[in-house]
Amino acid sequence: MSDKTVFIKTYGCQMNVYDTARMKDVLAPFGYAAAESPAGADLVVLNTCHIREKAAEKVFSDLGRLRAHHHAKAEAGGRMVVAVAGCVAQAEGEALRARAPIVDIVLGPQTYHRLPEMVARVLRGAGAVFDTEFPAEPKFDHLPPPGAEGPSAFLAIQEGCDRFCTYCVVPYTRGAEYARPAAEVIADARRLVETGAREITLLGQNVNAWTAEGPHGGAWSFGRLLRELAEIPGLERLRYTTSHPQSVDADLVAAHRDAPALVPFLHLPVQAGADRVLKAMNRGHTAADYLRTVDALKAARPDLMLSSDFIVGFPGETEAEFAETLKIIDAVGFIQAFSFKYSPRPGTPAAAMPGQVADAVKVERLARLQERLAEIQTAFNRSCVGRTLPVLFERAGRHAGQLVGRSPAMQAVHAEAPAAAMGAIRPVRIVGVGPNSLAGVLDDLGERDAAE
Numbered sequence: 001m002s003d004k005t006v007f008i009k010t011y012g013c014q015m016n017v018y019d020t021a022r023m024k025d026v027l028a029p030f031g032y033a034a035a036e037s038p039a040g041a042d043l044v045v046l047n048t049c050h051i052r053e054k055a056a057e058k059v060f061s062d063l064g065r066l067r068a069h070h071h072a073k074a075e076a077g078g079r080m081v082v083a084v085a086g087c088v089a090q091a092e093g094e095a096l097r098a099r100a101p102i103v104d105i106v107l108g109p110q111t112y113h114r115l116p117e118m119v120a121r122v123l124r125g126a127g128a129v130f131d132t133e134f135p136a137e138p139k140f141d142h143l144p145p146p147g148a149e150g151p152s153a154f155l156a157i158q159e160g161c162d163r164f165c166t167y168c169v170v171p172y173t174r175g176a177e178y179a180r181p182a183a184e185v186i187a188d189a190r191r192l193v194e195t196g197a198r199e200i201t202l203l204g205q206n207v208n209a210w211t212a213e214g215p216h217g218g219a220w221s222f223g224r225l226l227r228e229l230a231e232i233p234g235l236e237r238l239r240y241t242t243s244h245p246q247s248v249d250a251d252l253v254a255a256h257r258d259a260p261a262l263v264p265f266l267h268l269p270v271q272a273g274a275d276r277v278l279k280a281m282n283r284g285h286t287a288a289d290y291l292r293t294v295d296a297l298k299a300a301r302p303d304l305m306l307s308s309d310f311i312v313g314f315p316g317e318t319e320a321e322f323a324e325t326l327k328i329i330d331a332v333g334f335i336q337a338f339s340f341k342y343s344p345r346p347g348t349p350a351a352a353m354p355g356q357v358a359d360a361v362k363v364e365r366l367a368r369l370q371e372r373l374a375e376i377q378t379a380f381n382r383s384c385v386g387r388t389l390p391v392l393f394e395r396a397g398r399h400a401g402q403l404v405g406r407s408p409a410m411q412a413v414h415a416e417a418p419a420a421a422m423g424a425i426r427p428v429r430i431v432g433v434g435p436n437s438l439a440g441v442l443d444d445l446g447e448r449d450a451a452e
């Protein structure tokens, strides 16, 4: 029976979304039901992101706002325990509490399986808890088996990053690369499918660097893992994110050719187009290397669509170098992208590099970059009109009788569909393009209508 409530706010990447779900799984046996708001909650967890300054600062303004709820709970004779988890917690540690005394617990991404005992300690009056170590024994050994919350599920298979791009905090906040053994991954994937998942997105900070022991010994490659997972009956779609272009090997390319469950859509961040900038970023590849990788993937899977991340205004970036980024966008034709102004992060090498770019220049370059990306995305969305796309319906739409789902390329698609289509992949003929979604009609219904 649940007699207490927990509110968890998630910032940042999909790994944090996954971690939030797992924290709920860990807390549920201790009587914590998930709440939709921090008002009145017994436990509030902020699962934070340190990737850019704005993301990190948001946590402190949210903690400020939380004070009123904390106070109201105390007035009502209760006690609201406040925990800061995730990457800001890992980076700031005890310093975080000095800035925000309302915080009871600071825990990193690798220790949240211990959250119930941390909360118990606080409630016993044992004082604040700081737990930002990287335990030798992975947290995965202590997490309960996962269950799917809908037709599309996340599954963490790899964590941490050894690449040390010079702008990035992730290797410091998530720690060294760790890959979960294949048998564990397969068991989790099977459970997710048994509990309703039709699509699984494998997660890792550097997911395609995954290599680990196979179920019968011997090392498995990432391509091998994908091929095995694609065979699970009932698993219709397989995705993975985020990949590094330097970890795309021939075996992974072959998996895209051989495993139809692998969707023809890949998020493969390139960050920038100029070789000098890529080198200063420590990306380990040139623009030409990246294009060769894309060519190999497209040779294996000709319908493959790509998305990317971009950083503008990296230290020393000239106008000509920025133009190289626009050039690679045109060369690849990314149908979606995330793009950011470079944000200097404490302790990273790039923050100390000469030639920091003025904010006004970053703003202007970002606007031009996003304009070009939007043009390509809009053209791609328009090109979908008249085509029939397989759509995995995931939730009810705004209007009665409407469902919303995702195309292989992650486009949101809404269509009139019977409730029975929820959780299923159905062919949808695209008839319109909105600012953030596509409109379609069920193709199989159309056929039935015609036959009547």
Ligand code: SAH
Pocket (backbone or CB within 6 Å): 051, 052, 167, 168, 169, 170, 204, 205, 206, 242, 243, 244, 269, 271, 309, 310, 311, 340, 341, 342, 343, 344, 345
């Ligand atoms: N592990 C993933 C995601 C890293 S963070 C990967 O390797 O791609 C997601 C994106 O944030 C990065 O791809 C990068 O484009 C951006 N990013 C990371 N550090 C940044 C910084 N200091 N300033 C601006 N953008 C940054």
Ligand code: SF4
Pocket (backbone or CB within 6 Å): 161, 162, 163, 164, 165, 168, 169, 170, 171, 205, 206, 244
């Ligand atoms: Fe950060 Fe680079 Fe690692 Fe991605 S590959 S998490 S950008 S250090």
Ligand code: F3S
Pocket (backbone or CB within 6 Å): 011, 012, 013, 014, 015, 016, 048, 049, 050, 051, 086, 087, 169, 170, 173, 174, 205
């Ligand atoms: Fe942010 Fe940490 Fe993810 S810094 S992007 S929450 S790995």
